[in-house]
Amino acid sequence: MREKEGRKRVVIEEVQPEIDQGRFPIKRTVGEKVQVEADIFTDGHDLVSGVLLYRRQGESVWQETPMTLVENDRWRGEFRVMDLGSYQYTVQAWIDHFLTWRRDLVKKMKAGQAIAIDLLKGALLVEAAARRASGKDKKKLLGITTFLRVQEDGDSKTSQVMDSQLQVLMALYADRSLATLYPKELEVMVEREKARFSSWYEMFPRSSASEPGRHGTFKDCEGKLPYVASMGFDVLYFPPIHPIGKTHRKGKNNTVTAGPEDPGSPWAIGNENGGHTSIHPRLGSLEDFNRFQAKAKEYGIELALDLAFQCSPDHPFVKEHPEWFSRRPDGSIQYAENPPKKYEDIYPLNFETENWQELWETMKEIVLFWIQQGIRIFRVDNPHTKPYRFWEWLIREIKREYPESIFLAEAFTRPKVMIQLAKLGFSQSYTYFSWRNAKWEILEYFNLLTKTGVREFFRANLWPNTPDILPEHLQYGGRPAFINRLVLAATLGADYGIYGPAFEIMESEALENGGEEYLHSEKYEIRFWELDRPGNLKEFIARVNRIRKENPALHNDWSLEFHPIDNDQIVCYSKHDEDFNNIIIVVVNLDPHHRQSGWVQIPVKNLRIDPDTSYQVHDLLGGGRFLWFGEKNYVELDPQVEPAQIFLIRRKLRTERDFDYFI
Numbered sequence: 001m002r003e004k005e006g007r008k009r010v011v012i013e014e015v016q017p018e019i020d021q022g023r024f025p026i027k028r029t030v031g032e033k034v035q036v037e038a039d040i041f042t043d044g045h046d047l048v049s050g051v052l053l054y055r056r057q058g059e060s061v062w063q064e065t066p067m068t069l070v071e072n073d074r075w076r077g078e079f080r081v082m083d084l085g086s087y088q089y090t091v092q093a094w095i096d097h098f099l100t101w102r103r104d105l106v107k108k109m110k111a112g113q114a115i116a117i118d119l120l121k122g123a124l125l126v127e128a129a130a131r132r133a134s135g136k137d138k139k140k141l142l143g144i145t146t147f148l149r150v151q152e153d154g155d156s157k158t159s160q161v162m163d164s165q166l167q168v169l170m171a172l173y174a175d176r177s178l179a180t181l182y183p184k185e186l187e188v189m190v191e192r193e194k195a196r197f198s199s200w201y202e203m204f205p206r207s208s209a210s211e212p213g214r215h216g217t218f219k220d221c222e223g224k225l226p227y228v229a230s231m232g233f234d235v236l237y238f239p240p241i242h243p244i245g246k247t248h249r250k251g252k253n254n255t256v257t258a259g260p261e262d263p264g265s266p267w268a269i270g271n272e273n274g275g276h277t278s279i280h281p282r283l284g285s286l287e288d289f290n291r292f293q294a295k296a297k298e299y300g301i302e303l304a305l306d307l308a309f310q311c312s313p314d315h316p317f318v319k320e321h322p323e324w325f326s327r328r329p330d331g332s333i334q335y336a337e338n339p340p341k342k343y344e345d346i347y348p349l350n351f352e353t354e355n356w357q358e359l360w361e362t363m364k365e366i367v368l369f370w371i372q373q374g375i376r377i378f379r380v381d382n383p384h385t386k387p388y389r390f391w392e393w394l395i396r397e398i399k400r401e402y403p404e405s406i407f408l409a410e411a412f413t414r415p416k417v418m419i420q421l422a423k424l425g426f427s428q429s430y431t432y433f434s435w436r437n438a439k440w441e442i443l444e445y446f447n448l449l450t451k452t453g454v455r456e457f458f459r460a461n462l463w464p465n466t467p468d469i470l471p472e473h474l475q476y477g478g479r480p481a482f483i484n485r486l487v488l489a490a491t492l493g494a495d496y497g498i499y500g501p502a503f504e505i506m507e508s509e510a511l512e513n514g515g516e517e518y519l520h521s522e523k524y525e526i527r528f529w530e531l532d533r534p535g536n537l538k539e540f541i542a543r544v545n546r547i548r549k550e551n552p553a554l555h556n557d558w559s560l561e562f563h564p565i566d567n568d569q570i571v572c573y574s575k576h577d578e579d580f581n582n583i584i585i586v587v588v589n590l591d592p593h594h595r596q597s598g599w600v601q602i603p604v605k606n607l608r609i610d611p612d613t614s615y616q617v618h619d620l621l622g623g624g625r626f627l628w629f630g631e632k633n634y635v636e637l638d639p640q641v642e643p644a645q646i647f648l649i650r651r652k653l654r655t656e657r658d659f660d661y662f663i
């Protein structure tokens with residue numbers, strides 16, 4: 001064995017994608033490509049060949065696809081993942097004595113040297129391959145061997161040697177006895193398409209009543225489904241729907257004293273009616289919930305639930321498992337704190353408890369309970385406040401049985417922490433988009449997310465607002481700010497969401513100057529929303545979501561390219577589908593108060609547009625059509641009229657009758 005290892009001459013290095021030396025998987029969705037590159041080289045001047053090996057989890061036989069030389073000993077291969085679950089991939093390479101022999105033969109022929117001996121050498125290589133072959137392939141290779149052994153040279157022999165079919169056969173039956181196998185089996189976690197492309201709408205079910213002053217029910221939520229569907233959302237996310245604690249319940253606007261009618265924060269989970277597997281009785285029963293979920297599916301909407309692994313002081317866990325909570329020096333249970341803020345209505349779980357295994361299993365049982373009710377999408381509250389090992393274990397456990405499950409990490413925290421959570425298995429992640437407003441910030445951030453190795457495992461889900469975040473630009477930018485942030489979120493990212501109805505009716509009043517909390521925050525009180533408030537954005541949102549669905553270019557993140565424009569108040573970028581059949585160019589005025597214009601530079605060659613031919617851009621938002629030519633073209637955006645444009649590129653073709661039309 002050692003003797004054989006010592007004869008292996010090929011080196012395989014710098015395999016990409018490879019996350020933390022193979023510690024974590026990359027992510028793809030069903031039908032997507034996995035493109036793998038590696039440095040492959042050997043000593044001396046022999047040529048090498050390599051293959052990309054891949055297989056589904058649990059399969060024993062590798063499938064393979066050839067790798068091709070890109071440049072400077074860098075090789076590339078790709079395969080598609082067609083099933084949910086886990087795949088493995090690795091690289092194998094070997095000295096290709098046949099290709100080396102053929103290359104040298106051609107050189108000798110060009111130099112006018114005798115090649116009879118070389119043809120005999122080639123015959124030996126082909127004969128060896130024939131011994132590894134069978135059937136028709138074996139017969140053909142043996143025939144070529146006989147032909148090469150005849151002692152005469154000539155063009156017929158060399159043409160036979162250069163025959164592409166022979167090269168295919170020699171590659172198929174190559175001698176791999178001394179092949180080098182990359183020592184790591186790397187992993188791909190394959191999820192369903194909705195992990196990559198989805199449109200989320202967040203709604204508090206308790207605020208769904210059709211008249212003010214009443215607690216909403218799941219039946220009321222059914223009445224809101226046509227409204228949500230009309231805007232084109234395919235994921236409806238509910239904050240926690242469980243019983244709410246009464247001890248230290250928060251009042252309106254996060255006051256520490258609640259009135260008798262204050263409903264409390266849904267994230268303060270648990271009371272005498274139950275905990276994480278129970279439903280707030282005023283919302284309805286489990287049967288009502290399941291009926292609502294079935295109704296949502298009729299509208300093409302999938303329900304996402306909140307996973308908030310924390311408890312109110314009244315949660316049954318507090319009495320049943322007091323060891324799961326930390327104690328203060330006075331013996332009382334430690335409530336949640338982010339000094340100087342206190343959250344006395346919430347008790348964090350202590351994941352350092354000696355009974356951590358029981359705690360982990362109980363959290364898993366909670367997830368499985370809701371999966372048994374049909375839920376497959378979970379938005380996870382503050383995952384960065386629980387151990388990484390726990391999430392890695394939990395997500396793998398769930399996906400082993402339910403690979404269609406999707407987990408969204410709500411972790412507005414430090415970059416490395418967010419990245420770690422994505423590596424551990426979260427399908428999607430909240431981002432810093434809410435605070436990226438200047439052009440340079442947008443370019444820098446999204447180039448990081450789409451042009452670096454981060455993209456292999458971190459899927460951004462972009463939210464212009466959340467119940468926790470009313471950004472300053474929405475407080476003061478008016479309707480244009482809401483429009484440009486919606487267009488940015490919906491087109492920069494294949495996954496995006498809004499917190500409604502606050503967003504579409506343009507709720508913009510903050511609790512205090514300089515803060516980002518909503519006045520009369522829905523987290524602490526029931527709201528009655530006037531969905532038909534004049535000037536609302538529901539029709540505009542519907543148009544944007546329709547554009548997203550109809551254009552495959554917007555179903556991915558990786559094709560995102562920013563384009564130069566001589567105005568820092570305008571951002572321009574494009575996306576395209578895999579074959580460049582669908583190309584979208586987006587132009588957004590970042591200034592909500594003033595008209596802005598500039599000359600944008602479109603890389604027509606990179607977008608496979610003929611640089612010598614005009615092309616039409618169709619504004620899918622405003623309906624306008626413009627004829628552009630070459631790289632530099634003029635744009636002008638009045639925020640009071642059209643703060644953004646989403647252009648569909650229509651290439652110009654010429655018919656046999658010599659008139660033009662566009663596709």
